[in-house]
Amino acid sequence: MTEAKITDAEWEVMRVVWAQGETTSNDVYTILNEKMQWKKNTIKTLLGRLAEKEMLATKPSGNKFIYYPLIEERRSLQDLSDELLTKVCSRKVGQVVEQLIQGSVLSFADIEQLEQLLQEKKQSAVEQVPCNCIPGQCQCHLIERKGVE
Numbered sequence: 001m002t003e004a005k006i007t008d009a010e011w012e013v014m015r016v017v018w019a020q021g022e023t024t025s026n027d028v029y030t031i032l033n034e035k036m037q038w039k040k041n042t043i044k045t046l047l048g049r050l051a052e053k054e055m056l057a058t059k060p061s062g063n064k065f066i067y068y069p070l071i072e073e074r075r076s077l078q079d080l081s082d083e084l085l086t087k088v089c090s091r092k093v094g095q096v097v098e099q100l101i102q103g104s105v106l107s108f109a110d111i112e113q114l115e116q117l118l119q120e121k122k123q124s125a126v127e128q129v130p131c132n133c134i135p136g137q138c139q140c141h142l143i144e145r146k147g148v149e
């Protein structure tokens with residue numbers, strides 16, 4: 001992961017920038033107004049921070065500034081899921097994925113793709129996923145120790 005982490009508020013703004021391709025702070029304000037009720041200055045601050053983090057860039061156009069994304073949405077979604085998975089014991093990742101699927105509305109195409117992916121995953125599946133935590137941050141070590149005694 002090369003780019004800096006972005007906050008939830010910055011993510012809201014980035015979604016608009018990704019969807020619009022090119023946008024102005026006024027457009028972002030109008031689009032987000034219903035959902036966030038942020039002041040125009042807040043939007044400008046958020047856009048400025050995103051520029052500092054090199055998530056987007058800006059160029060002058062007439063008397064206003066155009067904002068456009070520097071980082072693809074796909075790459076950020078990848079980082080987002082990577083980040084999510086570093087927050088749990090690797091043995092619980094299966095559970096997290098299960099919950100994600102459980103809580104999602106999926107199309108037939110999505111499900112077909114998932115089924116195919118799971119079939120492929122079966123080829124490289126392991127008996128037990130190794131724990132990646134430090135002792136004390138999950139219960140794997142406790143259980144292993146008990147098993148030894």
Ligand SMILES: [Zn+2]
Nearest residue numbers: 089131133138
């Ligand atoms: Zn663990």
